[in-house]
Amino acid sequence: MTTQKDVAAGAARLAASRLRSVRAEKPSVAALLPPAVVLLVLLLALAGQYGFHRDELYFRLLPPAWGYTDQPPFTPLVAHLMRFVADEPWALRIPAAVVAALSAVVVGLLAAEVGGGPRAQALAAWGAGFGYYPLLLGHVLFTATFDLLVWPLILLCILRAVLRHRGAWFLVAGLVAGVSLYNKLLVLALLLSVAVGLAVAGPRRASVWGWATAGSLLVVVIGAPNLVYQLVHGLPQLQVGAALTAQNATDVRPFVLPFLLVLLGPFLVPIWVAGLVAPFRRHGWRDVRWLPVAFVVIVGIVLVMGAQLYYDLGVLTAVYAIGCVPATEWAATVGRRRLLAAGIAINAVAASVVALPLLPRDALPGSVLPSWNQSTRDQLGWPALAAQIAAVPAADDPDAVVLTRNYGEAGALERYAPALGGRVYSGHNAMHDLAAPPADTRTIVAVGYNMAWLRPMFAQCRTVGRLHDPAGIASQEEGAPLMVCTGRRVPMTTIWARSAWVG
Template sequence: MPSTAVLLEPAAAHLRREPAALRARLDLRAVLPPALALLVVLTATAGGYGYHRDELYFRMLPPAWGYIDQPPFTPLVARVVAGVVDEAWALRLVAALVAAVAVLVVAAITAEVGGGRGAQALAAWGAGFGYYPLLLGHVLFTATFDLVVWPLVLLLVIRAVLRRQGAWFLLAGLVAGASLYNKLLVLALLLAIAIGLAAAGPRRAAVWGWAAAGALIVLVVGAPNLVWQATHGLPQLRIGAALSAQNAAAVRPFVVPFLVALLGPTLVPVCVAGFLAPFRRGRWRDLRWLPVALVAIVALVVLMGAQLYYDLGVLTAVFAVGCVPAVEWARTRGRRAMLVAAVAVNAAAAALLALPVVPASALAGTVVPAWNQAARDQLGWPALAHRVDAVDAAHGTDAVVLTRNYGEAGAIERYAPSLAGRTFSGHNAMHDAAPPPATTDVVVAVGYSMGWLRQDFAQCETVTRLPDADRVVSQETGAPVRVCTGRLTPITRIWERAAWVG
């Protein structure tokens, strides 16, 4: 892949040659093939490995206006889909469709800044088959919907600024307000955009007037969800603090280096081109807020210290802009071959890391588990459930199963029907359900330490431990399964102590 300096070499000439109107028409002949190819790839691999722990959790949650750890949208989607077809591949069809639509939105950003057919194709193939877009398109996460939402909000703001048509801010506010019912993290995107506009302009009064109107729409559309948060003690702040406490040491030092991996290393020069070009091209002056917004969102991700990928949406938009100078650079056959090879190599590596391409039986001998925690979290759930079911069967059918986390509870509920209605967990929103029956005497405890259990039971015996999955170590591997009897305290006290977020 060429260096960024070489990729940007014709920038000065473009100050003289750029057309009066920046935007180009979205070329469906260029962007539909990569969108359809992505849909085919994600559909073909949708059944690989098995449910992710989050998917097992989402499908269990009853419909509600909100939960302690998230707004209602993604769990509602999972619940509805599972009610029709209760298989992992069915949930992943939703994720695949979202990822395919996201390809069109990213390409539309490239078109909006003047990118023609080649630049739009580069944006679609590159962003669609990047590492994290593939990962989020394979599993139904709350972040899956951000693949569309964040680039769409940025596209609408870019239109508002470049076309000098402030009404696009209103539509951006509508999209962001609706997104609050999936994740409150979109507020960080809006803050980053505001910082970018304030720092780099344009500073026309009309821009800020329309932007303020868009912000008002966000508050109006999202008001019911925001009111729910306020009346329930702002649980999202509690969850954010818990994630930061757990992850900050491992997240903050790597946020900036991880930018290289989000889309893929060979696409970094295109991202850098998109970051620098607005400062080098006179007619892109009104785009300078976008690189500043990327800096702002990276700083916010470091400050939050929760997850490494929260800045993906803004990085993708910067990549979309960079596709224009990248294709302009690739005028010769040799350069075009280099650009195509960069995208192809990146897509192949991303697919190997993000998708269930490697058989589960061979996964332990590869680097995939080290790079992709989501892969580890899709393995071994049926075996876990069957082992706990066997312990319950050996110690009476009236026992209550108490699991340390929602993944374990979700696996048991899905794969051990005899334990349905008798499995409980204090993890996140599962603690909001009714506690175990007051008459509970025998508890099969999964993942709890002996010290924790002995405060409430006269006797606890370690019966077995959870297996690994095809020699891939996960957070469940080796967790104890204990049978406790002789309850010493009320079940309500045990249930209260079981509550935790993270």
């Protein structure tokens, strides 16, 4: 039972901590290993519960290359290599599960770096590892999956460089960021937000900026081949980013701030709010104040970009880790510790139900989960879709080609309709840079909800059906028309050029 004396003692400890300088605590294996292992086992156990995600179907199609229209080479290369293990979703998701588990450990190390003991480290690892979006990214192989680990790791290195007065950690951060450029250029936004944070909130020691400059140069040197690829090819990722902004901004921008309440889960909001406030309330935490400023900057960048809601997740996770220190100091009594543990547990269960394939497929139709989580919808129905397209009579014509609206449909046909092998094409993103359809193509089976632009280019285009998931899950493809176009009137190169789109 909590007594007035216990509360007073806890308040005294909290007040003293606000004056104490930041001193790193020793990482606790007992605190960090259990959440990482439980998370890894859970993600691996559920890896094959549903099917491939549309992005995974796309990645496994792309041959190894220095880069693509819409992304650097790393994630497609990982997908390509995992096909040698097995061409199944569970194999493709092994790297995602490992990255998620390691990320939980790094978040715990962030808490240790600002003086968090075993309890704070455990709170950081359990909370961040089992947050909503970390679970989602740990279950499916996305390009953003690797940011789960990379962004907190970069912030950990910078925090160590600043707090320990060991500038060489900036070089480690530069090394990680430079390698990360081969997965996503978005890491440059993280580095920009950190630079603004240091400039605004300090520390402004010459040694900090000297080492930070050296780390930035290392990023450029390591990432040079990827950056040169972008320049030589006309900065295609800027075009893709602009297309995503044009396509998503109206829907994304109004929800950037509200979505912060969902990224890790609503029960963790008070903790990461504490992480934003504590560096400014604690005199000894002055050298940590750049991190909350960097968070504000990255949220502003996400607002301006208007491309995706989760781009600020990595910095939010680090802020949450910082907040775990005052949170565990607040939980000085048994009652408060139980309340904190209950909040983490409830958050983890709720996030798991929404983000992970815990429900059997048969239980999904009519449930709210597919509407809450687009990732769930994008893992279902691909074999049935491929079968419907392959059943179109014209698809049996060896001289006909199948032209799909997006890379998910093309990937599903390549995986689940082997009889169409070599005759499936799409103008979506990097698919358009692969082999073009034969110049003498006369018949096209067109798949896509807005491919009516094909009609003027053929003597006849008729709709022969519409895609439908017999399981009753309303996917992006639901209702998309299947058209057969014959009697081509224009060169195939014209049709292929018109099919190109990014988004």
